[in-house]
Amino acid sequence: AQKVTQAQTEISVVEKEDVTLDCVYETRDTTYYLFWYKQPPSGELVFLIRRNSFDEQNEISGRYSWNFQKSTSSFNFTITASQVVDSAVYFCALSEVSPLSGNTGKLIFGQGTTLQVKP
Amino acid sequence: DTGVSQDPRHKITKRGQNVTFRCDPISEHNRLYWYRQTLGQGPEFLTYFQNEAQLEKSRLLSDRFSAERPKGSFSTLEIQRTEQGDSAMYLCASTKRETGLKSYTFGSGTRLTVV
Numbered sequence: 001a002q003k004v005t006q007a008q009t010e011i012s013v014v015e016k017e018d019v020t021l022d023c024v025y026e027t028r029d030t031t032y033y034l035f036w037y038k039q040p041p042s043g044e045l046v047f048l049i050r051r052n053s054f055d056e057q058n059e060i061s062g063r064y065s066w067n068f069q070k071s072t073s074s075f076n077f078t079i080t081a082s083q084v085v086d087s088a089v090y091f092c093a094l095s096e097v098s099p100l101s102g103n104t105g106k107l108i109f110g111q112g113t114t115l116q117v118k119p
Numbered sequence: 120d121t122g123v124s125q126d127p128r129h130k131i132t133k134r135g136q137n138v139t140f141r142c143d144p145i146s147e148h149n150r151l152y153w154y155r156q157t158l159g160q161g162p163e164f165l166t167y168f169q170n171e172a173q174l175e176k177s178r179l180l181s182d183r184f185s186a187e188r189p190k191g192s193f194s195t196l197e198i199q200r201t202e203q204g205d206s207a208m209y210l211c212a213s214t215k216r217e218t219g220l221k222s223y224t225f226g227s228g229t230r231l232t233v234v
Contacts, residue, residue, distance in 0.1 A: 006161075033220055042227075043208060043227065043228055043230070044225065044227045044228065045162070045210065045225040047223070047225075050220055050221075050223075091162070093161075095220060104167065104175060105150055105152065105167065105214055105216075105219070105220060105223065106152070106167060106175065107152075107154075107164065107212075107223075108164070109162050109163070110161050111159075111160055111161050112160070112161050
């Protein structure tokens with residue numbers, strides 16, 4: 001069965017610290033997509049990254065970086081030199097591509113990690 | 120086109136009342152999704168449409184819930200006889216089947232409070 005686990009419920013850091021948010025997923029399919037979203041207090045979901053299962057290259061975008069490891073079914077997210085504006089809830093999500101139905105676009109979300117960055 | 124619109128942004132209702140939410144997707148998007156997010160949880164898939172056809176419904180979508188997309192454009196989600204457990208953020212997303220997940224866009228959500 002498909003599942004996304006974000007074991008860290010809350011993380012608190014001081015500004016300028018690096019922080020890593022963990023994401024572990026389960027899927028039966030060999031083809032799938034992984035996402036990270038940010039949800040600030042205003043409530044909207046802000047897209048951060050989408051990665052397909054065939055691309056295990058790590059990605060860096062400014063202060064953000066992602067480490068995708070199929071061997072451990074993990075897709076971790078690191079914020080370098082955190083800032084107060086990074087305070088939000090972060091969600092990891094999975095979208096499967098099944099041989100029968102293809103990619104329906106249904107996203108399976110983890111429970112989220114609340115990041116608090118203190119000045 | 121400014122994105123996925125949801126109306127209203129907030130709704131407070133008394134237990135037992137019916138409520139209806141609306142989602143206007145990005146105009147060229149043929150797929151539309153509804154999710155529910157309760158406090159402290161991630162969004163959970165409820166249902167999705169391709170054009171006007173409802174292709175999948177979650178077991179979370181009890182018989183008090185009904186969703187429609189009559190002309191393949193906007194969609195409505197109705198909850199009948201609301202219960203306190205229905206209090207949540209209801210999120211809508213849309214995408215274009217042909218471009219898959221690349222154009223996947225969420226709306227700002229409708230926050231429902233049942234008192």
